Amino acid sequence: PWWLPTIGCSPPPSSSSSFAGTLAFLLLSPCPQRALLGAIDLLFLAASLVLAALCRRGANGASPEKDPLLPSPTPDVPVRATGRHAVALGASAVTSAASVVLLALAIFLLPAAG
Numbered sequence: 001p002w003w004l005p006t007i008g009c010s011p012p013p014s015s016s017s018s019f020a021g022t023l024a025f026l027l028l029s030p031c032p033q034r035a036l037l038g039a040i041d042l043l044f045l046a047a048s049l050v051l052a053a054l055c056r057r058g059a060n061g062a063s064p065e066k067d068p069l070l071p072s073p074t075p076d077v078p079v080r081a082t083g084r085h086a087v088a089l090g091a092s093a094v095t096s097a098a099s100v101v102l103l104a105l106a107i108f109l110l111p112a113a114g
Contacts, residue, residue: 031106038103045096 024033 031110034102035106035110037107038099039097041099042103045099 026036
């Protein structure tokens with residue numbers, strides 16, 4: 001394929017563009033692949049934040065569906081966040097920030113089509 005030996009981020013030429021060739025370019029060429037994976041990563045992050053907000057908001061309601069089946073043996077013990085939780089949350093934040101930066105660079109550095 002024409003895009004395999006090049007490292008540029010140019011779209012496929014219109015003379016040789018077929019659906020399979022365009023799909024191969026998007027999935028196998030490094031620049032569109034990074035942009036596509038960055039967009040998927042941002043979509044996953046947004047969906048995770050929405051689900052976390054829904055679970056947190058729904059946890060306050062007192063309904064029979066949300067009552068535990070077994071009573072907690074020690075209900076007065078608070079849950080403590082350890083250093084491992086902070087490291088995991090920090091690593092996730094750094095990864096998502098790096099994905100945002102890579103997606104922005106891919107969008108702004110790709111040549112405009114047309």
